[in-house]
Amino acid sequence: MNIQQIRSATLVINYAGKKFLIDPFLAEKGAYPPFPNAARQDQNNPLDSLTVPINEIINGIDAVIVxxxxxxxxxxxxxxxxxxxxxxxxxxxxxxxxxRSSNFQNVGVLQEDTIFEGIQLIKTKGEHGRGEILNLMGVVSGVVFKHQDEKTVYVAGDTVWYDGVQEAINVHKPEVIVVNAGANQFLEGGSIVMDKEDVYEVYQAAPEATIISVHMESANHWGLSKEDLKSFAAEKGFSSKLFVPEDGESYTF
Incomplete structure (x- = not known):
């Protein structure tokens, strides 16, 4: 298995002989306006250029998960x-x-037990923030990958730490956990994805798992830097279990 950070929450996961693209955010640097009511209104999104060419990212992809x-x-x-x-x-x-309205012809809905080419894909729940902002952010999900020849991987998606994440960890016992941990936020309402304390909760819930933190410093509303998260992990004693990749970096398990 290999997990490559592309940018933001975009990943390429090679798993049990199949290549998955997760949450593709592929525009050129600065193609979109900044998210409103947030920091860095002078910076367009995405904040950085892709380090991997688009044709290389999508070449050989077997399935996309959004x-x-x-x-x-x-x-x-x-x-x-x-x-x-x-x-x-x-x-x-x-x-x-x-x-489908964008003319994609082979769209499926993830279930609690979707099988794709012998790989079990399990949809998990998420909460895109806390309190009133949840109504604005809408429904989100994550996914667990399982195969007899691979470690179990939990891609948590855009969620804060809450009992649904705890439940996913308890039920599936993932050995690798990917968290979106940029503490992205608007001027009111708090973080809409994990912050450093949430990542620490994940570590405490699964102290033997490897945690990969993505979705950082990629859009104008980020609130937690990679360096600050790494420093926090060192203070709390879980640096050895936390990877904070640069764009294009990959890990093999």
Whole structure:
């Protein structure tokens, strides 16, 4: 198994002989305006250029998983670049209808037990923030990968730490956990993905797992830097279990 950080929440996961693209955010640097009501209103999104060419990212992809349809997980550049007949999994029928409206022809809805080419894909729940902002952020999901020849991987998606994440860890016992941990936030309402304390909760819930922190410093509303998270992990004593990749970096397990 190999997990490559592309940018933001975008990953390429080679798992049990199949290549998955997660949450493609593929536009050129600065292609979109900044997210409103947030920091860095002078910076367009994405904040950085891709370090891996788009054709290399999508070459040989067997399936795409889109955890939800926010711009930084499913953008126009991805819609243009991906073959319209590629297998594409989404979280619910509402998202499937929207993706099909962009002429994608092979869209499936992840279930609690989806089997793709012998790989078990299990949809998990998430909460995209806390309190009133949840109503604005909408429904989100994550996914667990399972195969007899691979470690179990939990891609948590855009969620804060809450009992649903604890439940996913308890039930599936993942050996690798990918968290979106940029503490992204608007001027009111708090973090809408994990912050450093949330990552520490993940570590405490699964102290033997490897944690990979992504979705950092990639859009204008980020709130936690990679260096600050690494420093915090050192203070709390879990640096050896935490990877904070640069764009393009990959890990083999």
């Amino acid at each position: 955890t939800h349809l926010h711009l930084d997980h499913w953008d126009d550049a991805a819609k243009e670049a991906l073959p319209k007949d590629i297998k594409l999994f989404v979280q619910n029928e509402e998202d499937a209808e929207e993706v």
